[in-house]
Amino acid sequence: MMQNELIWRIAGGSGDGIASTSQNFAKALMRAGLYVFTHRHYPSRIRGGHTYTEVRVAAEPITSRGDGYNFLLALGDSFARNTSEGAYYGNEQIKPLAENLDDLVDGGVIVYDSGLIDTDDIPDFDAQVAAHGWHVYPVDLRSIAREHGREVMRNTAGVAVTCAIAGIEPEVITELMSDAMPEKILEPNLLVFDDAFESVRSEFDVDAPGIELPTDGEATDQVLVSGSDAIAYGALDEGCRFIAGYPMTPWTEVFTIMSQNLPQVGGISEQVEDEIAAAALAVGASHAGVKAMSGSSGGGFALMSEPLGLAEMTETPVVLLEAMRAGPSTGMPTKPEQADLEHTLYTSQGDSHRVVFAPGDAVEAYEQTRKAFQVAYEYQIPTIILYDQKNGGELQSVPASVFDDDPNPSLGSTLTEAELSEAPHDPSGKFYRFQHEVEDGVSPRSIPGQEGGRYLATGNEHMPAGHISEDPDNRVAQVDRRLQKLAAIRTHLDADAETRNVHHGDAAADVGILTFGSQKGTVREAVDLLLASGTSVEMLGVSELAPFPIEQVRSFIEGVDTAVVVEMNATGQFRGLIQRELGVHGDRLESLLKYNGNPFEPQEIVDGVASIIDDTLEMGGNQPRHVSAAGD
């Protein structure tokens, strides 16, 4: 196994404290100067159901979940439903051990709670252990937890055992526990930790697996953040002080972070009756002069089509989030997918138009959320951040300095009362809010309450002061002006588009990999693996989905012989977007698709690309799936 990398998977049932324990573990190792990246897998249940989190720890920067994992802490599901063998969902109590064995690398470590799991219930367990050379540590974590505290502290005992085997100094963990836990539960947890740490060292050979994790890493001043954290902070730093929403996984994370932080900065959060209201409130607040946002996930975002179109037609700036999860309909609420791309690009009637960014990781989520607000308020257009359960929820260590930037509360193309007095009005005193001939198609706006600024905002086609009109000449002038903004935005983005649509790899490569959004980091690691094995390859990870960076993508595809499009859906929506925007190259865009609810691992992309280049290689299995180029 890799000596300098730990991929630790903690598995249990929902309610067993997997999320908080893994977060503390990741943060502790980050504080020790290492780079960390997490991956979550959980069911749509409050109690029980197999859940796990992977914490990948390395001495070098990492941008993805790893390939498989090398250390399993199987707590067992203490909230399991029916534990009989013939149960509909199988014996859930042992799933945290039984269902995780496929991805455990040879020579890896298994620690399991022998107080809850009996390996006799797992078919061929001993044979599998022997075949793969796994090191197995049955420890009665439950008894240790019960002795010093409560049963749920099994997870602390498990972390202690992990430290003993992986060579992590206990202080790395216990110091963080002291910071993170209230006094009342800290003391028993420390006793549990010490007992488990010592007992595993006295009863087992903890050095056998040979894991030597560097604990004196060099990374300094890092923070452990998720994409959801980064989106929220990007919004706050752009002066967003209003959010409206309705709970829905996984968008709820950003909504929660904003709702908890906004009161501290004098902002307003509104939880409302449905997503139609949520987006409409954001539009209403923005109309009245506040930087505002809303968002949802697929099904909730569908309800926002109406207010989205209203924002487009009334040219009200607003930022909306679309946190994708597996669909259609309710789909798999807690599993990632990138299948709402077309929904996000095209929903809402008419020649509708919007700006869409799909950030890859937490750093991009922060920077692109800021850019989204700037574009929305300058160009008076709804702007959408398209992300998913994967990059919204995975925690990664990033330099704190990423967030050390000036706030930007500017309302963009909005006039003050002094400026309004100089602006054109109709004889009634109505402000010409929607002028025909203006630079970049942007006609500056007023805010209700400003003297001399009154006008009519309407979802109907309208004349310069807002009056409803079906006059053909006015219609064409207004449609053309609104579309002109998209061209202006494209030009604006071109100035630094390569910071969002990112190239990585060998610029002279024959093989190109295209992807978007949350897969960017995984493809990056796949590219590094391919380069290391002697395959010349380059990637283009796209974040600007509308207006699309046509020239950048065209030049990338024209520079390679084989182009592989990697995305997490079944129908190749990103490939379809490229074909639609470029109008050519459909005959050479190969698809690598995955839609089983689990995000790509780097090696899967490596294998997929290898089999596309070389017909004699087989990918094996049906996920990921290769779909050949089909022409234009």
Add this chain to the structure above:
Amino acid sequence: MSAFSAIDGEGEFDQTSFTPELEPQATWCPGCGDFGVLKALKGAATELGLSPDEILLSTGIGCSGKLNSYFESYGFHTLHGRSLPIARAAKLANDGLTVIAAGGDGDGYGIGGNHFMHSARENHDITYIVFNNEIFGLTKGQTSPTSPKGHKSKTQPHGSAKDPLRPLSMALNAGASFVARTAAVNPNQARDILVEAISHEGFAHIDFLTQCPTWNKDARQYVPYIDINESDEYDIDIHDRTSAAAMMFETEDLLHEGTVLTGRYYQDPDRPSYQQEKMSRGEMPETPLAERYFDESYDWERSYDLFLDRHR
């Protein structure tokens, strides 16, 4: 200094201030009740000494949604059924604004019913006028949520099998702190009720009977009407929920039997508005948020300073 000098400003305004100088030809039919709403609103705004620039009139879709085409103020002609969420947010963003929402009975009681219920529950400090003509007008006469049972239309050729919705009872039960009904044929009462509704600090719902001479010819013109607050025949304590509920129920039944009752039905002057509730919880700033973006001396917070340490 406020960036919104129209709010509580000095100007003098009369009825003509709310009439666009280039008044577009109204799309309403001759004899339409909607003219009565427009006239009453102009009268109320004048009586309250409001400026056109401090009013935001948010409307839905339908004949009623054209109200802000003919009323001089800031206007937002929104979506079918969505005037309330837009209006609520604008009031939260800047509670110096006088915010009025308006729409029809299909708009407010049908497609926007969820927003109506929750806006009333939350007691936002806005006024909501529902043009109730018991019909869909702009789409040419389909049965609406307030159409009487048995009402025949092109979409209900055998007569509606549904009991009509009870707008006043619904508002009261949902939590509105001011509920009234008036009629377009009664412009003075309508103006006075609008003045009281706009002055009321909380959600004020006015079910405004507006006859539709084109598509609801069968319906009464809402005359003669009886003002329940002045009639000796009817007894109501508008500060008592039970009394109000009983009178509302009777009013809703009698309308379909030919007796038109109008007036103030319920008022709770003591219930804090939603804005007040949020402020008392520290979830809304005392100074309107919209002012902050024009305040060059405001020291904008950074997430780096406030929130990042918890991630270290």
